[in-house]
Amino acid sequence: MLECHEAEGFFGAGMTGPPLIEASGIVKRFGSLLANDVAHVEVRPGEVLALLGENGAGKSTLAKILYGYTTADAGDIRVRGERVEISSPRQARALGIGMVFQNFTLIPALSVLENVALFQQDLPAVPRRRDILERIASHAERFHLAVDPRQPVRQLAVGDQQKVEILKQIVGGVRVLILDEPTKVLAPQEAEGLFATIAQLRAEGFGVVLITHKLREVFRCADRIAVMRQGRIAGLLDRREASEERLLALMFGEALVAPARRPRRPVGDGPTDALVLDGVSTSGGGGATALHNLSIRIRAGEIVGFAGVSGNGQRELGELVMGLRRPHAGTKRLWGVDASRWSVATVRDRGVAAIPDDPLALACVPGLTVRQNLALGTGRRYRAGLGVDWQELDGAMRRSFARLAFPLPNFNAPAATLSGGNLQRVVLARELAHAPKLIVALYPTRGLDARSAMTVRALLDEARDSGAAVLIISEDLDELFAVSDRLLVLHRGAITGEFGPAEFRAEAVGPLMVGAGASADAA
Amino acid sequence: MPRSAATIRRVETALAAASRFALVTLVALGAFAALLTAAGKDPLKAYVDTVLYVFGNAYGFSELLVRMIPLLLTAVAVALPSRMGLINVGGEGQLYMGAWLATAGALGFSDQPAVVLLPVLTVLGFVGGGLWALIAGLLRALRLVNETISTLLLNYVAPMIVGFFIFGPWRSPESASYPQSPAFVDAARLPGFLHTRVNAGLVYALVCLVLYRLLMTRTRWGLEMQAIGGNPEAARQLGIPLFRYILAVMFAAGGVAGIAGMVEVTAIQGRLVSELSPGYGFIGFLVSWLARGGAGGIVVMSFLFAVISSIGDILQITQGLPFAVVDILMAVVLFIVLGRRPAGRAR
Numbered sequence: 066m067l068e069c070h071e072a073e074g075f076f077g078a079g080m081t082g083p084p085l086i087e088a089s090g091i092v093k094r095f096g097s098l099l100a101n102d103v104a105h106v107e108v109r110p111g112e113v114l115a116l117l118g119e120n121g122a123g124k125s126t127l128a129k130i131l132y133g134y135t136t137a138d139a140g141d142i143r144v145r146g147e148r149v150e151i152s153s154p155r156q157a158r159a160l161g162i163g164m165v166f167q168n169f170t171l172i173p174a175l176s177v178l179e180n181v182a183l184f185q186q187d188l189p190a191v192p193r194r195r196d197i198l199e200r201i202a203s204h205a206e207r208f209h210l211a212v213d214p215r216q217p218v219r220q221l222a223v224g225d226q227q228k229v230e231i232l233k234q235i236v237g238g239v240r241v242l243i244l245d246e247p248t249k250v251l252a253p254q255e256a257e258g259l260f261a262t263i264a265q266l267r268a269e270g271f272g273v274v275l276i277t278h279k280l281r282e283v284f285r286c287a288d289r290i291a292v293m294r295q296g297r298i299a300g301l302l303d304r305r306e307a308s309e310e311r312l313l314a315l316m317f318g319e320a321l322v323a324p325a326r327r328p329r330r331p332v333g334d335g336p337t338d339a340l341v342l343d344g345v346s347t348s349g350g351g352g353a354t355a356l357h358n359l360s361i362r363i364r365a366g367e368i369v370g371f372a373g374v375s376g377n378g379q380r381e382l383g384e385l386v387m388g389l390r391r392p393h394a395g396t397k398r399l400w401g402v403d404a405s406r407w408s409v410a411t412v413r414d415r416g417v418a419a420i421p422d423d424p425l426a427l428a429c430v431p432g433l434t435v436r437q438n439l440a441l442g443t444g445r446r447y448r449a450g451l452g453v454d455w456q457e458l459d460g461a462m463r464r465s466f467a468r469l470a471f472p473l474p475n476f477n478a479p480a481a482t483l484s485g486g487n488l489q490r491v492v493l494a495r496e497l498a499h500a501p502k503l504i505v506a507l508y509p510t511r512g513l514d515a516r517s518a519m520t521v522r523a524l525l526d527e528a529r530d531s532g533a534a535v536l537i538i539s540e541d542l543d544e545l546f547a548v549s550d551r552l553l554v555l556h557r558g559a560i561t562g563e564f565g566p567a568e569f570r571a572e573a574v575g576p577l578m579v580g581a582g583a584s585a586d587a588a
Numbered sequence: 589m590p591r592s593a594a595t596i597r598r599v600e601t602a603l604a605a606a607s608r609f610a611l612v613t614l615v616a617l618g619a620f621a622a623l624l625t626a627a628g629k630d631p632l633k634a635y636v637d638t639v640l641y642v643f644g645n646a647y648g649f650s651e652l653l654v655r656m657i658p659l660l661l662t663a664v665a666v667a668l669p670s671r672m673g674l675i676n677v678g679g680e681g682q683l684y685m686g687a688w689l690a691t692a693g694a695l696g697f698s699d700q701p702a703v704v705l706l707p708v709l710t711v712l713g714f715v716g717g718g719l720w721a722l723i724a725g726l727l728r729a730l731r732l733v734n735e736t737i738s739t740l741l742l743n744y745v746a747p748m749i750v751g752f753f754i755f756g757p758w759r760s761p762e763s764a765s766y767p768q769s770p771a772f773v774d775a776a777r778l779p780g781f782l783h784t785r786v787n788a789g790l791v792y793a794l795v796c797l798v799l800y801r802l803l804m805t806r807t808r809w810g811l812e813m814q815a816i817g818g819n820p821e822a823a824r825q826l827g828i829p830l831f832r833y834i835l836a837v838m839f840a841a842g843g844v845a846g847i848a849g850m851v852e853v854t855a856i857q858g859r860l861v862s863e864l865s866p867g868y869g870f871i872g873f874l875v876s877w878l879a880r881g882g883a884g885g886i887v888v889m890s891f892l893f894a895v896i897s898s899i900g901d902i903l904q905i906t907q908g909l910p911f912a913v914v915d916i917l918m919a920v921v922l923f924i925v926l927g928r929r930p931a932g933r934a935r
Contacts, residue, residue, distance in 0.1 A: 430814065
């Protein structure tokens with residue numbers, strides 16, 4: 066395994082010279098929200114600066130200001146000691162500042178070569194392919210970014226697309242590279258490759274800004290750590306003086322202690338099967354991943370995790386269980402009954418609840434009030450004549466909020482006025498109000514801060530202990546290891562592995578996420 | 589507390605709607621006046637004449653109400669699907685098909701008494717318009733053709749079907765030179781009020797408006813329709829049957845427009861004619877759009893457009909301008925409405 070800091074030499078941390086970029090007194094407001102109030106931050110040559118913080122802490126905003134994607138309301142930016150005005154990404158790149166966004170900005174139909182060429186500042190009117198190919202080749206080798214330059218980008222895996230993003234920046238002469246949550250889309254061993262690239266960049270005197278909310282990555286890569294909270298830099302630490310407790314305390318303003326996990330209850334053959342998939346296949350099409358011959362058994366009282374790199378059939382699996390997608394081969398059974406042809410409404414009526422990753426897009430109607438949203442998808446439970454028994458609904462939902470210890474929102478407020486976290490709570494309160502017997506949770510903590518994520522995990526635990534079956538799909542292996550009683554790996558729509566708690570190790574699970582042990586050697 | 593806040597909000601929206609209405613009217617009338625002046629006509633006289641004609645005597649006002657009937661109905665036919673995000677531009681075609689099927693009933697069951705015949709014709713008018721809209725609904729539900737396109741194109745087909753029948757099988761023997769169906773029997777004539785042309789169609793229109801309002805505000809169907817309109821993906825994931833809703837709502841909407849057609853042939857024309865509607869379906873679309881799908885707003889906007897078409901009558905009579913000049917006034921109204929609309933928003 067490569068270690069970021071093996072090249073501690075002439076170009077190592079603490080290299081002298083003016084900072085590649087420094088920002089002082091940056092203030093940015095979105096309406097009444099103070100997104101950034103940053104006193105001072107700088108990136109020196111040959112160092113990796115981690116911007117650590119929860120979602121909404123202002124990391125991305127700060128990065129976008131440095132890259133000229135958004136302009137600050139006030140503040141001062143200096144590049145190599147000189148004061149500059151960065152009002153567009155183009156200017157930023159001319160000054161040697163590049164950024165890789167969470168959503169890539171490549172053109173899928175063009176080849177790697179063309180994508181890289183498009184990004185060059187000095188691209189002549191008639192580009193010479195050979196020149197660009199040579200530049201790509203020399204950089205690709207040095208920085209562990211090997212990709213076939215002739216391949217169209219749309220044929221590349223996500224990890225390779227990220228390599229092209231980085232490559233085009235470096236070939237384009239960027240000296241400061243901002244990476245916005247780069248490991249989010251990567252399997253563990255792909256992340257190792259990225260860390261190797263970062264190590265080489267650092268060794269060659271580049272400045273790297275790594276935006277993340279994962280402590281592990283910070284300890285792995287960073288020279289200095291800027292912890293952000295509520296738009297401010299809550300603390301700036303050298304890696305040597307940083308500890309997990311200190312970073313967490315800075316991130317949350319108080320010590321955040323994970324509740325002790327309840328002991329896993331071994332589930333024997335005794336309990337009933339909640340969900341059984343017997344050789345189920347679905348057709349792809351429309352950008353969906355086809356599921357191949359899935360045979361899965363989930364029993365009452367267990368949490369089964371599904372690991373996999375995004376886009377390998379996780380969403381389709383969730384849709385299959387909920388009845389949004391029908392199997393074209395095999396059968397789906399819920400509590401022993403063939404449910405292959407059940408509608409979503411029937412599936413929900415029989416006690417299946419869904420916790421989606423993006424409540425605003427997938428489980429709420431922003432224009433309706435909270436109360437109306439709570440009534441959606443509740444089936445026959447609150448019917449009164451042609452209408453809805455709002456009083457009974459109110460009562461049941463109030464009880465659900467109370468049981469989950471969530472603050473009660475204003476039921477008359479339009480859902481659109483609620484924050485993402487509060488909306489997620491509304492969805493959770495609705496979905497868990499009727500003691501579901503099977504919970505399908507797709508990336509249930511994506512977009513939640515650590516505290517809310519912990520609450521959600523505890524809720525799933527509780528549901529499990531009261532006899533519900535839980536199917537949880539996530540990209541975050543740490544999360545899956547923490548909550549699952551059993552772990553299955555999905556790759557290209559098929560199950561490629563099954564693990565018990567004793568085998569929960571990234572080295573074991575990771576290779577299967579990208580297709581058997583094929584790339585295990587690369588890690 | 590929340591009740592009084594809701595009341596205040598309701599008053600605020602009503603005030604906003606009223607000022608919107610006044611603004612649209614003033615700007616449109618102003619622009620139209622400038623145009624009339626440029627054409628050497630006297631806009632002030634036209635407006636004063638209109639006010640005197642419409643509000644000065646009972647007959648003028650009754651004609652205004654007659655004009656409002658098809659506008660109210662076709663506006664509901666647009667408003668209903670719009671609440672679930674469907675754009676029905678096909679009120680005109682649905683009106684024709686409602687009239688067509690009602691005519692088939694009037695000619696086929698002419699021996700029945702009015703108590704039997706009129707309800708049957710009403711149902712036939714509804715079914716005729718409903719099935720016509722259902723074509724577009726089905727194409728949309730199967731994800732084949734967008735309902736905006738199909739309803740619009742079907743508008744051009746329906747008058748041809750009507751044309752085929754009045755030139756062919758239903759052609760009246762008495763008026764060989766003029767294509768129209770035979771006159772309906774008296775039992776097939778929708779009764780009027782107080783010897784005016786105001787007819788029971790007004791009752792149909794008001795009932796449809798009230799039902800529409802109750803559906804949207806009081807029933808879970810209305811709630812689920814709003815959920816589909818607000819976020820179709822969430823609605824699908826929560827198990828709301830989109831397919832069935834699209835079919836049912838398009839059928840009901842077309843049916844309401846079909847009733848407008850049934851009222852035109854049974855109350856106003858007394859027979860099926862080729863130029864049945866001077867574009868009621870399209871004006872109904874404008875009305876619903878301007879009213880943002882609200883039941884009260886539909887009444888107000890239908891009134892405005894009925895007045896505008898009265899202006900057309902007056903100009904025709906007193907200043908010798910063709911009736912078609914009101915199309916300019918309607919176009920001005922449409923431009924103002926579209927111009928006010930912020931870019932990138934559907935409504």
